[in-house]
Amino acid sequence: MNKSELIEALAQDIGVPHREAAAITNTVIDTMTEALARGExxxxxxxxxxxxxxxxxxxxxxxxxxxxxxxxxxxxxxxxxxxxxxxxxxxxx
Structure with missing residues (x-):
């Protein structure tokens, strides 16, 4: 599964537009990346x-x-x- 497929699955599972699912996915990934960059x-x-x-x-x-x-x-x-x-x-x- 790649990022686009994850966004599509999220959009279908919770019934939100693709754009909103992309924003949610990007927020989660960005937040995790920032935490790891801080050494957490x-x-x-x-x-x-x-x-x-x-x-x-x-x-x-x-x-x-x-x-x-x-x-x-x-x-x-x-x-x-x-x-x-x-x-x-x-x-x-």
Whole structure:
């Protein structure tokens, strides 16, 4: 499912115009993005949680030249699936 399909499903499920469903979807995504950018975690019970993982610097290699390079520390969002979602996905085999 992509963002357009999510907007369409929301519009149909709650019976609102497409434009309003798009605004709701964009607000939710923007709010979650802003929270993660501030370093906050997000927990949606039954679905999962988004947390920021911190990775230290390390020495890597350029795949083309083989030359050693220093990779800077970074932070990346990480999704941890919730129990209910995991069970639902596993029961659909």
């Amino acid at each position: 975690s997000i927990e949606i019970r039954g679905f999962g949680s988004f947390v920021i993982k911190h990775y230290g610097s390390y020495e890597g290699r350029n795949p083309k030249t083989g030359k050693k390079i220093k990779v800077s520390p970074k932070k990346l969002p990480f999704f941890k699936v919730g129990k209910d979602l995991r069970e639902q996905v596993n029961s659909k085999r």
